[in-house]
Amino acid sequence: MSVETEEKLYQKRIAIHPKSVKGTFRTFKTGVLVLAYAVFFLLPWLRWDRGDGPSQAVLFDIPGRRFYIFELIVHPQDIYWLAGALIIFAWLLFFVTGVVGRAFCGYFCFQTLWTDAFMFIERWIQGDRQKRINIDKMPWNPEKISKKGLTWAAWLLFAWITGFTFTAYWTDAYGLLNDFFTGRAPYPAYFTIGFLTLTTFVVAGFVREQVCIYMCPYSRFQAVMFDKETLIPSYDYKRGEGEKGRAHLGRGLKTREERQAAGYGDCIDCGLCVQVCPTGIDIRNGLQIACINCGLCIDACNEIMDKQGWERGLIRYASEQEIETGSKPRVFKPKTIGYGLAILVVTVFLIYSILHQAPMDFSVNQVRNPLAVTLADGRVQNSYEIKINNKVPRPLRLDLGVEGLADAEIEIAGGKKDIEVPSDKLLHLLVRVKLPAGAKNSQQNFRFVLTDKDGQIKPVAMNATFNMPR
Amino acid sequence: MTNPTNKSKQVETTGHVWDGDLREYNNPLPNWWLWAFYATIVFSIIYWVIYPAWPVGKSFTRGIATVTVEENGQTKEMPWNSRSQLIAEMQSSPAAVKQREYIEKVAAASYEEIFANPDMMAFARSMAKGYFGDYCAACHGQGGQGNLPFFPNLADDDWLWGGQVEQIQVSLQAGRKGNMPAFPNIQGQALDDLASYVLSLSGEAVDAAAAERGKQGYAMCMGCHGAEGKGNPMLGAANLTDKAWSVINIPAAGSIEEKKKLVAGVINKGIAREMPAFGNRLKPEEIKMLTVYVHELGGGK
Ligand code: SF4
Numbered sequence: 128m129s130v131e132t133e134e135k136l137y138q139k140r141i142a143i144h145p146k147s148v149k150g151t152f153r154t155f156k157t158g159v160l161v162l163a164y165a166v167f168f169l170l171p172w173l174r175w176d177r178g179d180g181p182s183q184a185v186l187f188d189i190p191g192r193r194f195y196i197f198e199l200i201v202h203p204q205d206i207y208w209l210a211g212a213l214i215i216f217a218w219l220l221f222f223v224t225g226v227v228g229r230a231f232c233g234y235f236c237f238q239t240l241w242t243d244a245f246m247f248i249e250r251w252i253q254g255d256r257q258k259r260i261n262i263d264k265m266p267w268n269p270e271k272i273s274k275k276g277l278t279w280a281a282w283l284l285f286a287w288i289t290g291f292t293f294t295a296y297w298t299d300a301y302g303l304l305n306d307f308f309t310g311r312a313p314y315p316a317y318f319t320i321g322f323l324t325l326t327t328f329v330v331a332g333f334v335r336e337q338v339c340i341y342m343c344p345y346s347r348f349q350a351v352m353f354d355k356e357t358l359i360p361s362y363d364y365k366r367g368e369g370e371k372g373r374a375h376l377g378r379g380l381k382t383r384e385e386r387q388a389a390g391y392g393d394c395i396d397c398g399l400c401v402q403v404c405p406t407g408i409d410i411r412n413g414l415q416i417a418c419i420n421c422g423l424c425i426d427a428c429n430e431i432m433d434k435q436g437w438e439r440g441l442i443r444y445a446s447e448q449e450i451e452t453g454s455k456p457r458v459f460k461p462k463t464i465g466y467g468l469a470i471l472v473v474t475v476f477l478i479y480s481i482l483h484q485a486p487m488d489f490s491v492n493q494v495r496n497p498l499a500v501t502l503a504d505g506r507v508q509n510s511y512e513i514k515i516n517n518k519v520p521r522p523l524r525l526d527l528g529v530e531g532l533a534d535a536e537i538e539i540a541g542g543k544k545d546i547e548v549p550s551d552k553l554l555h556l557l558v559r560v561k562l563p564a565g566a567k568n569s570q571q572n573f574r575f576v577l578t579d580k581d582g583q584i585k586p587v588a589m590n591a592t593f594n595m596p597r
Numbered sequence: 598m599t600n601p602t603n604k605s606k607q608v609e610t611t612g613h614v615w616d617g618d619l620r621e622y623n624n625p626l627p628n629w630w631l632w633a634f635y636a637t638i639v640f641s642i643i644y645w646v647i648y649p650a651w652p653v654g655k656s657f658t659r660g661i662a663t664v665t666v667e668e669n670g671q672t673k674e675m676p677w678n679s680r681s682q683l684i685a686e687m688q689s690s691p692a693a694v695k696q697r698e699y700i701e702k703v704a705a706a707s708y709e710e711i712f713a714n715p716d717m718m719a720f721a722r723s724m725a726k727g728y729f730g731d732y733c734a735a736c737h738g739q740g741g742q743g744n745l746p747f748f749p750n751l752a753d754d755d756w757l758w759g760g761q762v763e764q765i766q767v768s769l770q771a772g773r774k775g776n777m778p779a780f781p782n783i784q785g786q787a788l789d790d791l792a793s794y795v796l797s798l799s800g801e802a803v804d805a806a807a808a809e810r811g812k813q814g815y816a817m818c819m820g821c822h823g824a825e826g827k828g829n830p831m832l833g834a835a836n837l838t839d840k841a842w843s844v845i846n847i848p849a850a851g852s853i854e855e856k857k858k859l860v861a862g863v864i865n866k867g868i869a870r871e872m873p874a875f876g877n878r879l880k881p882e883e884i885k886m887l888t889v890y891v892h893e894l895g896g897g898k
């Protein structure tokens with residue numbers, strides 16, 4: 128449409144130097160950061176007594192096909208729990224986004240957390256916004272080299288700790304630490320740690336808000352979850368602009384009364400909200416894709432309003448509707464109730480399923496090739512492949528019997544008498560069932576029954592069929 | 598791109614208009630994105646140099662990457678391709694090395710040790726399942742169910758040449774030649790009587806008088822099948838007193854007349870079968886694992 132353009136097709140990123148700010152949202156963000164990091168960085172080192180099993184409290188053992196989460200052991204058969212958890216997370220995200228906007232982006236997203244942490248390091252070494260801008264403008268003198276070098280070194284160290292910690296969730300953490308420095312860690316471990324160190328360093332150190340703007344799909348489709356009642360950090364343009372717009376605190380425009388009389392709004396155009404924004408945008412331009420809803424501009428503006436002695440909330444969490452008409456958003460509306468119920472149902476289902484995890488899996492597969500064999504003594508033999516998976520943290524001593532087959536003799540191949548399945552192991556058995564010859568081609572349904580010799584688990588039965596020869 | 602809504606400048610739009618006034622800015626991409634695109638081009642050129650890539654006539658560019666493989670005791674370099682990679686991995690990957698170690702362990706163990714050790718047993722079973730499929734299943738069937746009259750059932754508990762592991766191992770290594778001569782001269786009443794007698798040995802309901810008469814004719818069978826019809830595993834002579842049949846399928850036959858006809862056929866025509874020797878085709882440890890597998894198939898002795 129409009130052809131007049133001053134922008135080139137490819138544009139250099141303009142560096143952002145967010146100013147530090149104090150306030151409710153900053154405190155909340157810092158709290159989340161500290162808590163999340165405490166959990167993430169310390170969890171792999173926590174030990175847990177599991178008898179024969181690995182002693183790491185949280186361990187995702189891919190080669191062994193087990194996830195260990197404290198008391199819970201997740202087996203491949205339980206993998207639909209993962210689906211359940213993912214469904215809950217997805218719906219929770221939709222729910223939260225619909226009600227309070229991109230709370231995930233602003234406070235919980237890894238990109239936000241790591242960028243925030245890297246900015247803390249940056250500020251600690253180089254100083255706040257103005258100092259960092261100065262350093263950036265300097266030629267490469269010793270001061271710049273030492274400060275930038277120190278920052279990057281600290282970033283790199285932090286990135287390595289991040290990569291290492293992540294990898295430690297998939298193997299024994301203490302063993303990995305030892306192996307890493309003695310050169311004995313497996314190649315994939317080095318690769319994963321190296322890859323994550325590099326990506327963390329680059330993405331949290333340099334790419335930053337560009338991840339949100341160019342790469343992250345969530346920022347692209349967040350708008351479909353919003354409605355007019357969604358709470359988002361908003362600039363109250365009616366109050367801020369008045370009739371004639373915003374204006375600096377000039378002569379005759381010092382008090383609110385003077386300003387209102389002159390037709391100006393409450394925004395003194397100090398630019399602080401832009402300076403603190405980690406994505407470098409101006410919230411006064413309204414809702415935009417780059418806004419991660421971190422609330423720092425609210426803190427910044429509240430600081431200014433306090434200083435002026437004016438009421439807070441020129442920038443505040445408010446819905447579009449509220450800014451326009453002043454009507455507060457509803458808490459109970461079809462969307463919140465619907466999502467809320469759906470999340471509740473899946474959560475209850477998931478918890479129920481986890482609490483009622485079967486103590487063992489038992490499967491029976493008939494050997495089909497040959498189906499039935501006449502034995503030397505005239506009886507007929509059918510064979511079955513039986514798999515028993517022990518999911519309880521102790522060895523299972525079991526008895527295998529049949530129900531509903533008169534005169535059956537069962538024999539476990541290899542001459543085994545006692546079935547003992549070690550803790551958390553899978554046992555394959557070939558079981559032969561012998562029966563006096565019956566009518567040709569006839570079939571009989573029966574059940575294999577496994578009983579716990581220690582009586583702690585209820586007997587488990589599996590249906591099977593016995594076939595006579597043709 | 599820090600300020601996407603710079604109202605002072607006219608930004609190019611894509612030309613699409615929705616709802617009358619909704620336009621899409623054609624904002625520039627960041628430079629690093631463009632560089633990433635160039636990087637993929639550089640990557641593919643490097644890839645062409647290293648790995649097989651371009652077809653040239655009937656051949657192709659081989660690339661400079663190589664794989665070290667061992668051939669006839671000598672190491673040599675082959676150009677990289679998924680095949681040479683596979684050869685190398687079968688020779689020296691950790692899994693291949695581990696498998697070789699385990700095979701050595703099984704090779705050094707006695708049959709008793711293997712049967713007593715569930716891990717070795719499971720290993721032998723899964724390895725031998727493959728050998729069985731490759732070498733045995735063509736005749737004996739995938740599950741050892743056999744195909745009469747020439748290929749006996751291995752999944753029952755009846756063993757012509759003996760069901761001890763040592764005997765099974767000999768059958769596999771040296772092969773077996775089973776030969777029941779034909780007796781075409783036995784005909785008519787004598788044939789019917791002899792067939793009745795043979796069936797009576799395994800408890801089939803035949804005419805008692807006929808069976809009694811047939812006992813006379815059985816004298817010439819005793820050399821191999823024994824005075825009581827218990828067979829002889831040294832000769833591969835079948836046990837006639839049990840209910841498992843290894844040449845003809847008696848349990849499947851309907852009437853007693855049909856059964857007699859089947860037995861008479863074997864008496865008149867004889868049967869010659871041969872199990873080939875595998876001692877020169879399979880390694881001793883492979884024979885060993887196969888022995889364990891076959892032994893377990895039908896419940897060995
Ligand atoms: S911080 Fe508040 S007063 Fe200052 S420019 Fe931003 S909106 Fe206006």
Ligand code: SF4
Binds near residue numbers: 408421
């Ligand atoms: S505009 Fe405000 S809420 Fe949005 S990212 Fe910037 S500081 Fe955070």
